[in-house]
Amino acid sequence: MLDVKNIHVSYGDAQALWDVSLAVSRDEIITLVGSNGSGKSTTLKAISGLVPLSSGEIRFEKTRIDRLHAYRIVEMGIAHVPEGRRLWPGLSVRENLELGAYIRTARNVKKETMEWVFKLFPRLEERISQLAGTLSGGEQQMLAIGRGLLSKPKLLILDEPSLGLAPLLVDEVLETIQKINRQGVTILLIEQNVTRALSLSTRCYVLELGRIVLSGTGQDLLADERVKAAYLGL
Amino acid sequence: MIVSAILLAGLYATMSYGLALIYGVMKIVNLAHAGVMMWAAYVAFILIVHLGANPFLVPILIAPVFFVFGVLLQRYVVQRVMGAPPISSLLLLFGVWLIMQNISYLVFSGDTKAVTTKYTLMTFQISGISISINRLVVFIVGVLALVVLRQFLGHTYMGKAIRATAQDKEASKLAGINTERVMETAFGIGTALASLAGSLMALIFAFDPDFGRSHLLKGFCIVVLGGLESMIGVALGALVLALAEALSVLWLMPALQDFVSFALLVIVLIVMPGGMKELVDRLIRP
Numbered sequence: 038m039l040d041v042k043n044i045h046v047s048y049g050d051a052q053a054l055w056d057v058s059l060a061v062s063r064d065e066i067i068t069l070v071g072s073n074g075s076g077k078s079t080t081l082k083a084i085s086g087l088v089p090l091s092s093g094e095i096r097f098e099k100t101r102i103d104r105l106h107a108y109r110i111v112e113m114g115i116a117h118v119p120e121g122r123r124l125w126p127g128l129s130v131r132e133n134l135e136l137g138a139y140i141r142t143a144r145n146v147k148k149e150t151m152e153w154v155f156k157l158f159p160r161l162e163e164r165i166s167q168l169a170g171t172l173s174g175g176e177q178q179m180l181a182i183g184r185g186l187l188s189k190p191k192l193l194i195l196d197e198p199s200l201g202l203a204p205l206l207v208d209e210v211l212e213t214i215q216k217i218n219r220q221g222v223t224i225l226l227i228e229q230n231v232t233r234a235l236s237l238s239t240r241c242y243v244l245e246l247g248r249i250v251l252s253g254t255g256q257d258l259l260a261d262e263r264v265k266a267a268y269l270g271l
Numbered sequence: 272m273i274v275s276a277i278l279l280a281g282l283y284a285t286m287s288y289g290l291a292l293i294y295g296v297m298k299i300v301n302l303a304h305a306g307v308m309m310w311a312a313y314v315a316f317i318l319i320v321h322l323g324a325n326p327f328l329v330p331i332l333i334a335p336v337f338f339v340f341g342v343l344l345q346r347y348v349v350q351r352v353m354g355a356p357p358i359s360s361l362l363l364l365f366g367v368w369l370i371m372q373n374i375s376y377l378v379f380s381g382d383t384k385a386v387t388t389k390y391t392l393m394t395f396q397i398s399g400i401s402i403s404i405n406r407l408v409v410f411i412v413g414v415l416a417l418v419v420l421r422q423f424l425g426h427t428y429m430g431k432a433i434r435a436t437a438q439d440k441e442a443s444k445l446a447g448i449n450t451e452r453v454m455e456t457a458f459g460i461g462t463a464l465a466s467l468a469g470s471l472m473a474l475i476f477a478f479d480p481d482f483g484r485s486h487l488l489k490g491f492c493i494v495v496l497g498g499l500e501s502m503i504g505v506a507l508g509a510l511v512l513a514l515a516e517a518l519s520v521l522w523l524m525p526a527l528q529d530f531v532s533f534a535l536l537v538i539v540l541i542v543m544p545g546g547m548k549e550l551v552d553r554l555i556r557p
């Protein structure tokens with residue numbers, strides 16, 4: 038479904054990604070793990086068109102999407118829920134969700150999608166008229182995911198949805214992500230907690246200093262000595 | 272006098288909201304605002320004085336033309352410096368303003384022009400206060416434009432996209448919003464508001480190719496006073512400035528009236544850099 042092939046990305050003079058390749062098939066949950074600054078967010082931004090590639094290519098359902106405007110990539114069926122939620126704090130919950138359905142294909146089915154999102158996150162419906170900036174951290178993350186879902190994506194990309202949440206809420210959010218996946222949305226996810234990431238996903242990629250150093254299924258990586266030493270402290 | 276200050280405030284608000292909107296969405300200060308006001312004044316002059324068009328319809332009819340001008344200016348000129356340091360867009364738009372001024376000097380010479388119509392001197396009386404019909408209609412048109420704009424920003428997809436882009440451009444791109452289109456639209460609306468203010472002002476004040484400069488300063492003052500986010504803030508800022516100007520005539524030479532906005536701007540920046548919003552916030556939550 039998504040094919041990232043040998044991409045290099047730089048911010049000015051500083052190169053952030055070297056020769057990164059990864060593939061996502063339909064209905065998978067893929068996680069990206071790696072320490073801070075290893076290039077996880079940059080990888081997602083390259084996919085959703087926020088940062089340009091210096092070389093390599095990205096294909097989504099066989100079509101090249103690098104060089105497309107970010108909004109065109111959303112129209113193709115990729116929704117990116119960015120790090121730190123990035124809601125519009127001065128707009129209401131309803132307006133945040135409505136604008137999630139900005140693209141034409143999503144506008145027509147906005148009502149049904151909205152109902153689906155409220156079923157996933159009932160608390161959003163209770164808060165519908167509140168300004169997004171007044172929500173709690175957990176609610177903001179739910180709204181950010183909900184906003185992403187309103188574009189009716191085939192592939193949902195999430196950048197550290199568990200960041201800054203209390204452990205109970207993290208479980209709740211990650212369970213909901215699995216539920217979304219079972220309802221037919223493919224997931225590509227950054228998760229800092231390696232144990233959780235491995236148990237959650239069908240496959241996992243490990244980034245270090247801008248390069249993919251390991252990849253495989255959860256069981257493979259859990260059994261890998263390097264992973265045990267570097268990430269699980271075993 | 273207070274009444275005429277309030278009527279003038281409506282016009283100031285129309286002009287300033289254009290500046291605030293463009294700043295809010297694009298984070299650039301549009302110096303060409305003054306040039307647009309000046310051109311709109313000349314277009315109104317030609318249509319009303321030479322072609323005999325209705326003076327109150329002309330501002331409304333030319334606004335869409337200036338909307339298109341603003342969209343093209345954004346698409347082909349300003350877009351090139353988006354993301355560059357602020358000084359680039361300042362210089363660029365200052366250059367656009369100079370070019371507009373020079374075109375006017377060439378075409379219309381530097382003579383002062385005035386639009387006088389049969390309404391110019393008409394007044395009516397309400398409980399002893401005499402009100403200029405001209406100024407009243409100008410006020411109504413200006414305020415009506417802001418009301419329509421408020422509805423647009425609050426209730427249409429494009430309007431909401433404009434507000435969203437002003438708050439977080441990157442998040443807006445990720446929501447599938449074509450932010451370049453949004454910026455063009457916002458620049459077009461800001462330009463249309465400038466033209467509306469300029470052509471309405473031409474019904475009240477005399478003008479020449481340098482017209483708009485002192486108003487630009489007033490616009491900055493109002494925007495700083497009122498804060499950039501809210502239309503109500505801008506309206507209040509406009510009211511404060513118009514009243515300050517009117518009252519200053521009592522103590523200062525009329526020639527110094529333009530000085531008021533400058534003084535007010537400096538005072539506000541020193542005393543309350545957050546503008547009236549900060550003041551109100553402080554009063555509500557001491």
Ligand SMILES: Nc1ncnc2c1ncn2[C@@H]1O[C@H](COP(=O)(O)OP(=O)(O)O)[C@@H](O)[C@H]1O
Nearest residue numbers: 048051053071072073074075076077078079080
């Ligand atoms: N906007 C930016 N400008 C310059 N450098 C950046 C920018 N964003 C990220 N970087 C750099 O790119 C590298 C990768 O960052 P990032 O992808 O955010 O890592 P991660 O998400 O894994 O923590 C880091 O060295 C970071 O400092």
Ligand SMILES: [Mg+2]
Nearest residue numbers: 077078079120
């Ligand atoms: Mg990151």
